[in-house]
Amino acid sequence: MSVIYLLLALSILVALIFFGVFIYSVKRGQYDDVHTPAVRMLFEDELVKEENQKQSIKTKD
Amino acid sequence: MQDNCFHCGNSCDQDAIVFDEKAFCCRGCKAVYELFSSNDLGCYYDLQDAPGAIPEEVAGKFDYLDNQKIVEKLVEFDDGDIQVVNLYVPHMHCSSCIWILENLHKLQAHIRTAQVNFPKKTVRITYKSSALSLKEVVQLLSRIGYEPYISLDDFDKGKKEVDRSLIYKLAIAGFAFGNVMFLSFPEYFEVEEYWLEEYKHLFRWLMFSFSLPVVFYSGTDYFISAYKGLKAKILNIDVPIALGILVLFLRSTIEILFDWGTGFFDSLTGLVFFLLVGKFFQQKTYSFLSFERDYKSYFPIAVTRIDKQNKTEENIQVYDIEVGDRLLIRNSELLPVDAILINGEAQIDYSFVTGERDPVRKVSGDKLFAGGKQLDGAIEVEALKSVEQSYLTQLWSNDVFSQNKDASFVNLTNKISKYFTSVLLIISLVATAFWMYYDSSMALNVFTAVLIIACPCALALSTPFSLGNMLRIFGRAKFYLKNAHVIEKLNDLDTIIFDKTGTLTTNKKVAITYEGLELTEEEASLLKNTLRASNHPLSRSLYTFLASQSISTLDSFEEVTGKGMLARQAENSIQVGSASFVGSPQVDSQLQTTVHVKANQEYKGKYTFNNQYRLGVQTIFNALSRSHKLVVLSGDNAGEKEQLAKMLPKNTQLLFDQKPDDKLNFVKGLQEKGEKVMMIGDGLNDAGALAQSEVGVAISENVNVFSPACDAILDAEQMHKLPSFLLAARRTVNTIKYSFVLSFLYNVIGLYFAVTGQLKPVIAAILMPLSSISVLIFVTLLTNYTSRKLKLFKN
Numbered sequence: 119m120s121v122i123y124l125l126l127a128l129s130i131l132v133a134l135i136f137f138g139v140f141i142y143s144v145k146r147g148q149y150d151d152v153h154t155p156a157v158r159m160l161f162e163d164e165l166v167k168e169e170n171q172k173q174s175i176k177t178k179d
Numbered sequence: 180m181q182d183n184c185f186h187c188g189n190s191c192d193q194d195a196i197v198f199d200e201k202a203f204c205c206r207g208c209k210a211v212y213e214l215f216s217s218n219d220l221g222c223y224y225d226l227q228d229a230p231g232a233i234p235e236e237v238a239g240k241f242d243y244l245d246n247q248k249i250v251e252k253l254v255e256f257d258d259g260d261i262q263v264v265n266l267y268v269p270h271m272h273c274s275s276c277i278w279i280l281e282n283l284h285k286l287q288a289h290i291r292t293a294q295v296n297f298p299k300k301t302v303r304i305t306y307k308s309s310a311l312s313l314k315e316v317v318q319l320l321s322r323i324g325y326e327p328y329i330s331l332d333d334f335d336k337g338k339k340e341v342d343r344s345l346i347y348k349l350a351i352a353g354f355a356f357g358n359v360m361f362l363s364f365p366e367y368f369e370v371e372e373y374w375l376e377e378y379k380h381l382f383r384w385l386m387f388s389f390s391l392p393v394v395f396y397s398g399t400d401y402f403i404s405a406y407k408g409l410k411a412k413i414l415n416i417d418v419p420i421a422l423g424i425l426v427l428f429l430r431s432t433i434e435i436l437f438d439w440g441t442g443f444f445d446s447l448t449g450l451v452f453f454l455l456v457g458k459f460f461q462q463k464t465y466s467f468l469s470f471e472r473d474y475k476s477y478f479p480i481a482v483t484r485i486d487k488q489n490k491t492e493e494n495i496q497v498y499d500i501e502v503g504d505r506l507l508i509r510n511s512e513l514l515p516v517d518a519i520l521i522n523g524e525a526q527i528d529y530s531f532v533t534g535e536r537d538p539v540r541k542v543s544g545d546k547l548f549a550g551g552k553q554l555d556g557a558i559e560v561e562a563l564k565s566v567e568q569s570y571l572t573q574l575w576s577n578d579v580f581s582q583n584k585d586a587s588f589v590n591l592t593n594k595i596s597k598y599f600t601s602v603l604l605i606i607s608l609v610a611t612a613f614w615m616y617y618d619s620s621m622a623l624n625v626f627t628a629v630l631i632i633a634c635p636c637a638l639a640l641s642t643p644f645s646l647g648n649m650l651r652i653f654g655r656a657k658f659y660l661k662n663a664h665v666i667e668k669l670n671d672l673d674t675i676i677f678d679k680t681g682t683l684t685t686n687k688k689v690a691i692t693y694e695g696l697e698l699t700e701e702e703a704s705l706l707k708n709t710l711r712a713s714n715h716p717l718s719r720s721l722y723t724f725l726a727s728q729s730i731s732t733l734d735s736f737e738e739v740t741g742k743g744m745l746a747r748q749a750e751n752s753i754q755v756g757s758a759s760f761v762g763s764p765q766v767d768s769q770l771q772t773t774v775h776v777k778a779n780q781e782y783k784g785k786y787t788f789n790n791q792y793r794l795g796v797q798t799i800f801n802a803l804s805r806s807h808k809l810v811v812l813s814g815d816n817a818g819e820k821e822q823l824a825k826m827l828p829k830n831t832q833l834l835f836d837q838k839p840d841d842k843l844n845f846v847k848g849l850q851e852k853g854e855k856v857m858m859i860g861d862g863l864n865d866a867g868a869l870a871q872s873e874v875g876v877a878i879s880e881n882v883n884v885f886s887p888a889c890d891a892i893l894d895a896e897q898m899h900k901l902p903s904f905l906l907a908a909r910r911t912v913n914t915i916k917y918s919f920v921l922s923f924l925y926n927v928i929g930l931y932f933a934v935t936g937q938l939k940p941v942i943a944a945i946l947m948p949l950s951s952i953s954v955l956i957f958v959t960l961l962t963n964y965t966s967r968k969l970k971l972f973k974n
Contacts (some may be wrong), residue, residue, distance in 0.1 A: 122378065126385070130358070137354050144346050154297040157274045158281065 186212050187324070188229030207234040210321050215279070218286055223279045230275035232324035239826045240509075241321075243481030243494035244314035253333060253480075254313065255303075261291070262308040266327035268320065270618050271300045280325065287311065287319055288733035302327075331478040331515075335650050348397040349459055352452040355389040355397075356445075362386050363445040367941045383435040386444040394428050395447050397455060413589075414640050416596040419603055422633025424451065430627045443631060453951045460475035461643035461663045463650050468892055470661040474572050474863060477550065478515050483507040485559065497566050504562045508553045516562045517569040517800050520545050527551035550863060574867050580888070590667055591915055592642045596635070603633045610934045621936045628938040632929035636947055637922035637954040642915055645958035649911045653964065656971040658893035658904055665890050671855055675803055676846065676868070678860035679813035679823075682878045685895065690791045695776070695784010697724050702778040704731065705753050709746040712736050716754075717774055718744075721786060737776045743775075758785075777866060789819075790851040795899035797826055802902040804828040808854075812837045812845060814864055843867030859901075863887050866973050903969045910965040925950035 143149070183190055185201040186208035195202045196209050199216070203209040213232055225229065232875050243249055251642035256263035270276070273408075276295075280302045283293040289311035293304045306316055320327055362382045365375055405421035408414065424447065481494045485505040492507060497515040500506070505521070507513055514527070525541035528741065529551050538554050541547060546559060549569035558875025566572060592718040614622040628715040646663035653660055660666065677683055699708065708731055711720040735747040743756010754761050763782060772788040804807060810832040811823065817835040824833060837845070842858075846868045849856050858872035861879065866887040869875030877889040878898060893901070929946050932938045966972070 130385075133354070133358065134891075137350070140350060141347060144343055144350070149346075150294045151298060154277060154295050157277050157297065158295075160274070161278055161281075172805070 184208050185193050185224070185387060186231040187233050188231075189233070199942065202545055203663060205233060207324075210234070214286070214323065219490060220279060220282060223275050226278055227273045228273040230273050232270045234324045236325075240512075241314050241317050242483070244312070244317060246481065246494045246496075249481055249494070249496060250313050253329065257308065260307060260309050261305060261670065262313065263303060263305045264313060264316070265301050265303045266320070266329070267299075267301050267333075268325045268327050269300060270325050271297065271302075273297070273716060276325070279323065283319070286323070287316075287815070288844050289317070291332065297718060304712075326684060329480055331862070332598040332670040345455070345459055345462065348400075349452070349455045351392050352397040352448060352455050355393045356448040359386045359389050359444050360447045362389075363940070363944070366441045367944070379441075380435075380438075385442060386442070387435060390428065390431070390444045390447055394424060394453050398424050398451050398637040400458075401454070413593070414597045414600040415593045416599075416635060419596070419600050419630075419633065419635050420454065420639060423636075426627050426630040427634075441940050443940050443943055445940065446631070446947050448613060449944070449947055450634060452781075453636060453948070454639055457640040457643035457647075461647040461650075463647060463654070463663075464661050467656065468659055470889055470892070474575060474866075477513065477863065478566070479513050482512075482515055483509070492535060500562050500565055501909070502564060503560055506560050506562060507557060508560060509557045510555065512552045512553055514547055514549055514553065514560070515569075516549050516566055517564045518547050518549075518560035518562050519561045520547055521561055524552060524555060525558050526555035527617070528554050552827075571839070574843075580870055583889070588664060588668065590642070590664060591912065592639065595638075595919060595941060599635060599638070603629070606930065606934070608631070613903065614936065625934060625936050628933035631928065632933045632938060632943060633926055634945065635926070637925055637950040640917060641918035641922060641954050641958050643799070644955050645911055645914050645918065645962050648959055648962045649907065650964070652971060653904065655783055656900065656904075657897045658900070659892045661890045665874060666908045666911055668855075668890075670906075670912045671903055672857050672873065673854040674808040674810060674849055675857045675871070676810045676812055676859065678842075678858075678862070678865050678868075679811055679819075680815055681861040682859055682865075683792055683811070685791050685793050685880075690789040691721065692789060693784060694787065698776070698778065701751055702753065702783070705733075705746065705751050705778070706776060708733055709736065709744055709753055709755055712746070713738060713744055717788070719771070720788070721774060751779060779954070789822075792826070792923060793895070793898055799899060799901050800827045800831065803905075804830060806905075806912050808832075810834065810845075811840050812868070814838070814862075839864040839867050843871050846871040859893075860887075900971065903971060907965055907969050907971060910969075911962055914958055914961045914965070917961070918954050922954050925954075939947050 183202070184195075184204035185403055186203055189204045195204060195973045197203075198209050198212070201212070203212065208231060211234060212224075213940055215221060244253075251257070254262045254264045268276075268280070269281070280295050281293050283304065284290045287306075289307040291305040291307065293302055295302050304316055315329055316330075358737045362385055365382065366379060396968040401417045401421045401424060404415065404417035408418055427443050427447040429446050430485055431447065434440040434442045479497060482493045482497050482500065483492050483506065485492055486501075487505055500950075507517065519542050520543050522543065525545070525547060527541055527547060528538040529548070531934065539551075540735050546563070547696070548571060549566070550571045551566075564570075567576075581685055607626055610629055611622050614625045643663065646666050649666050650660050650663050653666075701727070707722065707725050710718045710725070712733065713719075713721070731748065733746050735745075737745045739745070739756070739760065743754060743760040746753050748756075755774060758773070758775050761777040761782065763775045763777075763785065773785045774788075775785045800809060809828065809830070811827070811834065813833075813835050815835060815838050820833060820835065824831075827833075842860075844864060846856050846858060850871070850873075856872040857874040857876065858868045859876045859878060860869055861877060865877075869877065869887055869889045875889040876889065876891045876893050877887055878895050880895045925946065929938075929943075929950075932942055
């Protein structure tokens with residue numbers, strides 16, 4: 119049962135890593151603006167669509 | 180054909196420009212469209228219909244960005260080759276805006292990246308400064324209709340540190356709470372089991388170490404606040420909280436040290452976590468609004484100085500203006516200092532300062548005040564004062580602006596806490612005394628148990644949650660509050676003061692009435708065409724007011740500055756202007772704005788410009804007069820006194836010709852009589868009164884545009900809901916009172932266990948979250964119900 123020491127240590131370590139990552143991301147300002155990234159995420163698709171259209175025009179020529 | 184401009188959505192007149200099968204209202208819009216479509220940025224129009232703005236004429240406007248000293252102050256980062264600048268773009272309003280601004284590099288290759296912060300309406304641009312100057316970046320933005328707003332406020336801003344400590348504290352408390360819950364769970368059921376006996380000490384010491392940062396970091400605010408309260412001899416709500424946290428920690432530590440029990444680490448971390456969640460919820464900020472603005476947000480950053488000897492022009496920072504400097508103020512530029520007009524025709528719009536819509540005409544030698552905006556051509560002025568010493572800006576040296584209004588405010592929780600804490604201490608002492616006599620070994624146990632269980636967690640949570648929720652509801656109804664305390668203050672008001680111009684009246688619409696002989700069709704057409712030729716603001720308002728006529732060319736047209744116009748077409752002649760110019764039989768009343776008309780040598784009549792009162796002003800006053808004393812404080816002359824007196828309830832006090840200082844002192848006078856005052860205003864001239872009053876509300880036609888420092892910003896369209904907002908504030912405070920009753924009930928149950936000496940960790944662990952969460956649900960439901968009942972969202 120002394121394996122429980124190892125398991126406890128590991129689980130707390132993993133928890134601490136996630137906790138550290140969270141603090142780091144807050145510190146970097148990742149949560150300061152939660153609106154724009156949500157909108158920005160949708161733009162990529164629009165751009166690809168535009169390129170596709172251009173390609174299709176080219177193939178028609 | 181489309182009726183609305185493809186780019187900006189404004190309606191196009193007959194003279195719409197058709198290009199690429201799309202209609203545009205003006206050349207500017209068409210140019211932006213051409214620029215975008217030729218750079219493969221047509222996607223801009225797919226995301227949102229007509230997202231654009233008409234680009235403004237900017238020639239010369241940003242010349243001050245040639246001055247390296249000013250540029251240095253504005254950029255965030257500069258390594259000689261790369262510069263980063265963060266610009267505020269007021270027009271930003273939709274996803275198309277984000278898209279086009281983040282694709283700036285497609286329009287200008289030297290722009291590396293552009294990143295938008297939509298809630299703040301800012302864009303951070305990184306560009307190669309060796310190839311592209313800041314001025315060119317700003318001009319590019321202006322050319323595509325996204326003119327950045329650069330004011331004196333940007334100048335001494337520096338890097339603002341965002342305070343995120345509450346998030347860290349909350350994260351640590353939450354992290355510790357979760358882990359301690361896991362670790363304390365095995366011992367809840369107290370089974371005599373071999374493995375549990377073996378490892379429980381390890382578990383306990385782990386819980387102890389998790390609770391250390393919670394007590395000594397996350398909970399520090401409560402200790403500090405309690406200490407400050409005690410020092411000022413106030414028993415605020417943080418006193419019993421800090422006491423509870425401390426007792427929980429000490430008793431738990433002693434219990435595990437002497438192996439008496441498991442301690443209350445779960446309740447301890449949970450308590451701090453819930454309290455911080457409440458604090459976090461209450462802290463709602465509107466990042467696109469600012470409640471701390473002063474004149475600096477309105478004022479330009481630079482001005483053109485004319486060297487008297489060399490006749491050269493240079494751009495200087497406004498702080499560098501010295502008395503006697505000769506300044507050049509261009510069309511639609513703001514005057515930064517008090518000055519004397521030297522050269523040119525001044526047409527000064529003081530609407531920033533007074534809310535007054537009509538511009539004032541000034542001639543050479545007249546004194547001009549800082550804050551006025553030149554409307555018509557360029558003028559030369561000589562500075563009489565420096566920026567900080569000018570008439571308007573001096574207002575900000577008043578003490579009101581440096582005081583913290585919230586510091587003196589005692590909220591409801593703290594009022595109750597005084598009694599709560601005293602009763603709590605009495606109960607704990609009586610219970611301890613009883614057990615000392617009955618069974619002295621239990622005395623300490625009971626004493627700590629009372630302090631632990633009576634820790635007013637639910638009590639402390641009900642206020643932030645009900646106020647925080649109402650704050651959000653108000654925000655959705657377009658009434659933006661600076662913080663949650665404002666709701667409590669709204670509930671406790673005696674007098675409400677209204678500014679007139681811009682607050683009770685609207686700047687958008689003008690009511691024009693005509694008195695006199697009817698004009699013939701030819702005369703009406705001539706009048707309209709004459710007005711069309713003039714740039715005077717009154718001519719423009721009258722032009723839009725009159726029925727449309729066919730456009731025709733005038734045979735002759737002459738404008739006599741400051742007086743009026745003469746025009747002739749075929750055999751008809753017309754004179755439009757002031758009474759003396761036209762030769763009116765009546766003398767102009769000084770109190771009203773009028774335009775007189777004389778056609779074919781015969782006096783016809785006059786157009787009177789009246790202020791247009793906002794919709795429902797009468798209903799607001801009638802509703803509010805039942806519960807509050809009402810006052811109207813106007814900076815204008817008494818011209819509309821009769822009309823106002825007729826419209827408003829009889830007991831309304833009407834005061835005219837009030838200077839900014841007078842308004843401030845009026846509020847102060849009322850407060851010295853012990854009255855609680857709410858001031859509702861809009862212009863910078865109200866700034867002093869807004870700051871002095873208990874609740875200062877700024878009315879804004881467009882919340883994205885600027886409003887003076889205040890406690891709340893109300894969208895002008897929502898003004899008629901003011902009585903409902905006040906009622907909602909009252910109900911919210913009542914909700915808090917009900918929730919206090921509920922949390923006292925929980926405390927009584929808990930005290931029963933504590934006083935009888937039966938408090939087990941598991942009971943505390945159940946009772947604490949149960950009471951907090953049920954109180955939380957109770958207040959949220961009740962505030963939501965209130966908002967629905969009062970129809971805050973309906974227009």
